[in-house]
Amino acid sequence: MTDKEFAEFLFPNIPDISYYEEKYPRRHMNGAIVTRCAPSPTGFVHMGSLYQGFVAKQMARQTGGILFLRIEDTDHKREVEDGVKGIVEGFRQYGITFDEGYGIGGNYGPYIQSERGDIYKAYIKYLVSKNLAYPCFCSEEEIDENRKIQEATKERLGYYGRWATCRSMSKEEAVRRIQNGEAYVMRLRSQGDFRNKHIYHDAIKGDLEYPENDMDIVILKSDGLPTYHFAHAVDDHLMGTTHVIRGDEWVSSLPYHLELFQLLGFEAPQYAHIAPLTKKDEETGNIRKLSKRKDPELAVRYYHEAGIPVGAVNLFLATIANSNFEEWYLQNEDRSYTDFTFSFDKMPVGGSLFDLSKLESVSRIYFSHLKARDVYQEALMYTHEYDQEFYELLQKYPDYSISLFHIEREVERPRKDIASYPDIRKEFWYMYDELFFTKENPYADCKIYPEKQLLMEYFETIYDETDPQDVWFDKVKTFTGNHGYALNRKDYKQNPDAYRGQVSDFCEMLRVMATTKTISPNLYDLLQLLGRDRLLKRLELFLK
C-alpha cells in the first residue's frame, strides 16, 4: 500500500490542498501587520485576553494592517452556551473591533474552527501522503503508563522515540484496526532531533534557544477535531497572519509549531510572545501569574462592577504594554493612547505586574481629564446599573451636578480625587440635600466644635453670595482678623499663642458645616452651589 493510497483510505472525499491554497490567496500587505484574536468560547473575557487584544489591535492599526477574530472551539468540553457572544461583547466594550472574522465576514472564512473540519483533514491527508503523519491507537491508559515510567526513570515526558509505539505500525495493520472500528488519533511523524538547538527571534522576547521538536504530537483528536497546534498552523497560514501575538505560555510549544509550518511547507509567521500578567501572592510573597481561580481581578467583569472606566483600563494596559508610554503620556495628557506608537521590543519580557493601586492611580488621571459633562454622563450610566438612588438624583439635578463636577476640573491642573464611579457619590453625596438631611445627624462624626457666635455673626453680617471669590476671601480674612485670628500663616507660626487660630481654621469650620468633611474641593464654589438658604439650614443643624 502506498502512502497516497493510505491517505485516500483515511480521508476519502477530502479535497487536495491545492483547492484551499487557491481558494485563499496570499495577502499582499507591504509590511502591514495582519494579526488576530483567537479566543475559545468560554463566555467571558479576562484581562489576559484583553491585554493580548489590546496589543494586537494597536499593532494592526498603527501599521494600517488587519485585525481579525477567529473562534477556537475545538474543545467541546470547555464550551459554554452563548460563549461566543460574551467574548465578542467583552472585546467590543473595551474598544477592540475587528476588520474581519467571526460574525463580521471576510474572504478567509469560515472564522470558526468547528466549521473548518474538511480543511484540517485536507492538510492531514497531505501529510499522510508524504508519510509525515500516522494514526495512533494508544489508549489513554497506555499513555499514562508510559508517563509514569518516564517520571520514574527521569526521562523526558511525551510521545517520541521508543515511546512512539504506533509510529512503526504497518499501514496494513492500521487499516485492519480502523476497519475493526478502533478509535484513533492522528499524530505528526516528527523529523526533528532533540539534540539540535536553534535560535528563534521572538518579536518581544528576543532570541530564544530551543531544541528541535521530536514529539509525535497529536494533530487530530479521536473526535475528528484538530488540536490547537495543528489548527493554528493551518489557519494562520491560510488566513495570512503575519504576526501571531499570544501569551508566553505558548513559548514551550513553539518547537511544535515551527516544525508543523516547516513540514506543511508554510512560511512561519512572526511570533510575539507576551509576558504573563502577574501579581504578588499574599501568602508566599512570590510573584506569580494571575490565575482564573484565585484572582477575581482577572475577569474584566470585576472592573465593570468596581466602576473603573473602560478608558482607564485601556490607559493602564498601554502603560504596562510599553514602559515608555507613561512618560509620553505625562507630556501629552490631552492625546489619546492610540496616538502613541507601540513597539514589540519595548514590551516587558519577564512578567507584567498587574498592580491594582497603579490601575487606580491611572484611573485618577483618566478622570481628571474628563469634562464635567462626561463625568456626568458616565456616572449616569454606571449608577443606572449599580446605584439607583444616586442615579435618580443625578437625573433630577443635571445642571447642578455638572456644575458640581466642574469644580477644579477643565483647568490646567485638575483635581485627582475620583478613581472610580462609586467615588463620585463618596466624594459628593453631601451636596444633595436628599442624602444630607436623611442622615440622622450628618455631623455625628465631626471632631470640629462650632463656634456658634462667630458663625452666626459671619452669616448675618458678612457673607454675601453675590461676592466673587477674591472678595469673599478678603472678607473672610478681615472678619477673622477682627476676631483674633492671624492674618497669615507666617504670623501664626511665629507666635501661635498670640492668636485664636488662623484663617484656615475658620475655613475648616465653614467647610465642615457645609460638607461635614475636612477635605473637599474648593470651598467657595461649594458655598456658591449650595446657596444661602441651604447653607443656613445646614448651619442650624450644625449648631444644634
Place this chain on the structure above:
RNA sequence: GGUCUGUUGGUGAAGUGGCUUAACACACCACCCUCUCAAGGUGGCAUUCACGGGUUCGAAACCCGUACAGACUACCA
C-alpha cells in the same frame, strides 16, 4: 525530573560594551506656596545593578557556574 525565561533603590521599571557620578514614574522625607485635600515648586532618597568566577583598556550590559523566581511539560487552548 526536563525545556525555556527572568533576577537593577521601599515599589514599578529604563538601560543590549564607553555619552550612566544608573533615566522616568510612584512612594517616602524636608522646605516653599496654600482656605482643606490634591496639584505645583525646590532639594533629598541605589558609591551600585542576586551571588561567585571569567572576557575586555573598559561590564548593569558579553561568557560560565551557583542561588532564587516564573512559564510550560494533555486527544485544553
